[in-house]
Amino acid sequence: MPPKEEQVQLLEQGKEEYIDADEYLSRVGQCGWYQVRMHMIICLYMMTTTAQIFVMYFVGHDPAWRCANGSEVCKYNTTISSTRQVSLFNKRCAMNRNDWEYAVPKRYSIVTEWDLVCENTFWALLANSIIFIGWGIGGLTLPYIADRVGRKRVFIPTAAVIMVVASVSGIVNNFYFFVCTRLVIGICQGGCQVSIFVLSSEIAGRKYRAMSGTFIWFYFAIGMVMLTYMAYFLNNWRMLEIISTAPFLLLLVTWTCIPESIRWYKVKGKTEKAEKLLRGIASLNGRAEPTAKLIPETGKLTPENISVLFTPPKMMVNTWIQMTTWIIADITYFGVSLASEDLSGNLHTDFALTSVMEVPANIAVIVFCSRFGRKKTVVTHIFLAGLACLGVAFIPLDATYHLRQLKLVLGMIGKYATTTYFNSLYVWTLELNATVVRSQAIGFFLVLSRVTGTVAPTISTRMKFIYPPLPFFIFAGLNLISGFSTMYLKETMGSPLIESIQDMHNWLGITKTPDEEDKNIKK
Numbered sequence: 001m002p003p004k005e006e007q008v009q010l011l012e013q014g015k016e017e018y019i020d021a022d023e024y025l026s027r028v029g030q031c032g033w034y035q036v037r038m039h040m041i042i043c044l045y046m047m048t049t050t051a052q053i054f055v056m057y058f059v060g061h062d063p064a065w066r067c068a069n070g071s072e073v074c075k076y077n078t079t080i081s082s083t084r085q086v087s088l089f090n091k092r093c094a095m096n097r098n099d100w101e102y103a104v105p106k107r108y109s110i111v112t113e114w115d116l117v118c119e120n121t122f123w124a125l126l127a128n129s130i131i132f133i134g135w136g137i138g139g140l141t142l143p144y145i146a147d148r149v150g151r152k153r154v155f156i157p158t159a160a161v162i163m164v165v166a167s168v169s170g171i172v173n174n175f176y177f178f179v180c181t182r183l184v185i186g187i188c189q190g191g192c193q194v195s196i197f198v199l200s201s202e203i204a205g206r207k208y209r210a211m212s213g214t215f216i217w218f219y220f221a222i223g224m225v226m227l228t229y230m231a232y233f234l235n236n237w238r239m240l241e242i243i244s245t246a247p248f249l250l251l252l253v254t255w256t257c258i259p260e261s262i263r264w265y266k267v268k269g270k271t272e273k274a275e276k277l278l279r280g281i282a283s284l285n286g287r288a289e290p291t292a293k294l295i296p297e298t299g300k301l302t303p304e305n306i307s308v309l310f311t312p313p314k315m316m317v318n319t320w321i322q323m324t325t326w327i328i329a330d331i332t333y334f335g336v337s338l339a340s341e342d343l344s345g346n347l348h349t350d351f352a353l354t355s356v357m358e359v360p361a362n363i364a365v366i367v368f369c370s371r372f373g374r375k376k377t378v379v380t381h382i383f384l385a386g387l388a389c390l391g392v393a394f395i396p397l398d399a400t401y402h403l404r405q406l407k408l409v410l411g412m413i414g415k416y417a418t419t420t421y422f423n424s425l426y427v428w429t430l431e432l433n434a435t436v437v438r439s440q441a442i443g444f445f446l447v448l449s450r451v452t453g454t455v456a457p458t459i460s461t462r463m464k465f466i467y468p469p470l471p472f473f474i475f476a477g478l479n480l481i482s483g484f485s486t487m488y489l490k491e492t493m494g495s496p497l498i499e500s501i502q503d504m505h506n507w508l509g510i511t512k513t514p515d516e517e518d519k520n521i522k523k
Contacts, residue, residue: 016294021105021266021274022206022496024294026112028278028486030205032285035212041254042200043219044052049192052166052185052224057338058127058231058240059350062111062461064103065092071099079103082461083345086397086468090410093118099252107236114175123461128338131186135450138190138523143443144306146195147436150259151202155195158188160252163245170241170252194443201430206496214365215426217419221358228311228352265497267435271296306440308501309433322356322429323448325378329422330449330481331456331472332385332475339460339471342397344404353408354415361419365427367447368420373493374428379486381421386479388414393472397464431492434504 019027029035064081067074073095082089093102102112107413109115114480116124140156146154162185169181179215198218204212234240265274271294279289342352350381368377388410395407426442433441464471498504 010445018295019290019292020295020496021263024290024292025205025209025262025276025281027287027290028282029287030284031208031212032281032287034281034284035203035208038203038214038258039200039215041251042196043216043256044248044251045155045192046196046219047223047226048245048251049159049162049189049196051227051244052162053189054130054224054227054267054337055166055240055244056182056457057340058227058347059109059237059374060111060124061347062117062124063108063385066103067102068099068101071095074099081345082464083341083397086319086464089117090465097447105235107238109237110175110178113237116175116281117184123175123179125457125462127182128461129454130179130182131189132450132454132456134183134186134188135190135453136186136447137192138187139443139447139450140190141186142191143194143440143446146191146198147264147438147440147445150198150264152258152291154191155199156252156255156258158192158195161185161188162192163249163252166245167242168240186450190443190446194446197426198430198438198442199261201427202261206494209427211370211495213430214362214369215380217362217423218359221355221362224355224358225457226351228348228355232348236453249268255498256342261447263435266294269296274452277391290443299451299471306437306444308437309444312510314508315505317487318432318489318508321488322432322445324447325382325425325482325486326429326449328478329418329425331459332452332479333422334453334456335417335460335475336411337472338457340411340415342464342471343392344408345397350408354412357412357416358419359423361416362423364416364420365423369424369427369493371503373491374424374431374488375489375491377424378421379483381417381424382479382483382486385414385421386476386483387480388417389472390476391490393469393476397468418479427490428489431495431497432489435500436500459466 002152060083061322064079066079067076069503074092076088080088097115100109104112106112111124112129114123116118142154142158165181165184165188169178169185172178172181197213200215200216201209227240231240231243234243259277259280260273262277265271265277275294278294282289300395308315312315337351337354340354341347343350343354363382365377391410392414395403395410399407428447429442430438459471459474463474495507499505
């Protein structure tokens with residue numbers, strides 16, 4: 001396939017003007033009413049799917065306990081919680097079950113309803129982690145399908161399944177069936193979240209791409225805060241599962257309003273459909289319909305297979321660094337979120353405050369990525385997250401009131417920094433990889449990060465019983481290592497989206513060896 005400059009020169013010899021997708025979007029409106037309408041619809045889907053990612057923070061919560069009335073073995077005269085009396089919390093495991101009781105109603109969480117403590121703690125961790133395993137399975141398959149059949153054809157069905165299955169999970173009476181529903185939700189998240197991000201990023205022009213891809217995370221934060229308030233007022237895990245998803249089923253009537261990706265049409269050689277969609281965007285944005293045509297794809301693009309990101313060696317190093325950065329970002333992000341209760345000791349307040357930090361974090365992504373670049377934004381905030389987690393680790397759980405407040409502030413800074421670099425990483429990764437494997441690349445990194453993210457609940461909720469500061473020491477160490485390795489990746493700010501693998505090779509400075517050239521000549 002000839003370079004784009006060569007293509008334009010060849011096509012301009014004809015009577016019609018040919019332009020690329022970025023130039024076409026600049027003429028029909030890079031950020032107009034069309035893009036606003038699309039974001040309003042897509043972001044509402046984001047709110048309800050987000051709730052299912054974090055709902056286990058409340059649904060799987062192991063609450064405080066107290067001695068049962070009349071017990072001759074249990075002599076504690078106060079409630080025992082994991083945030084204040086860490087050394088006493090597991091003492092109940094040495095007692096008979098009728099010597100202690102939960103300090104909350106039976107349907108407070110799955111832990112209280114199915115008694116998932118002591119020798120049954122593994123099952124609570126499984127219920128908490130299995131969504132990440134499912135996410136890994138979905139991430140391996142659904143983004144590939146999205147690159148084959150289109151973003152919309154994956155996004156809408158997976159979102160529908162998440163909402164239906166999540167509502168069903170609130171009425172099941174069998175724990176193993178509940179775990180299965182969490183697995184299904186995780187599989188669908190592997191396709192839904194990636195499709196949401198790619199769709200929202202590809203509809204905007206080059207100038208607004210970072211803002212477009214980041215805007216959806218505001219609704220991610222809103223979904224988390226919404227979930228916190230529901231959990232606080234309902235105090236019933238079954239009602240929380242149903243109310244956080246069932247009403248959003250009404251969104252499915254908007255499926256006809258969501259078009260396919262313009263860039264997917266173009267890469268698949270369906271330029272006429274892409275041009276028709278672009279003319280519709282011009283009409284909605286109040287712009288004149290361009291008379292130009294999209295530059296058609298000529299020749300065969302590189303195979304749509306994730307393996308192309310691992311050869312040659314320079315490409316492999318580029319991919320490996322992205323992989324490790326995603327893995328550490330995921331473990332830190334979900335780990336800090338699930339460990340929120342250990343900041344000041346208040347389950348709902350701590351989660352709400354750390355969730356609210358996603359708002360300034362997303363503003364920072366838009367401002368810093370556009371002004372200072374993707375690389376500086378990511379690297380700086382990785383180090384900030386590491387230092388904040390280190391500060392949290394040095395303040396004990398039983399510290400004075402003022403130190404606990406300082407710990408909460410450091411935790412909020414850590415959540416802000418982690419969210420900023422994690423969401424910036426989405427934008428950066430999107431631009432570091434070619435269109436022909438973009439969904440697969442992001443899906444692949446999400447697979448690895450989500451599968452390894454299964455350790456986040458264990459680090460956050462169980463490691464503190466070994467050594468209270470250990471979870472945040474782990475988060476700090478991982479981020480400091482990640483910060484140095486990420487410096488190798490290239491800046492992408494202001495660059496056009498890479499369309500093919502050959503474009504990616506050229507951008508990274510990879511040249512073909514004489515042997516490879518001979519093979520191409522023979523072919």
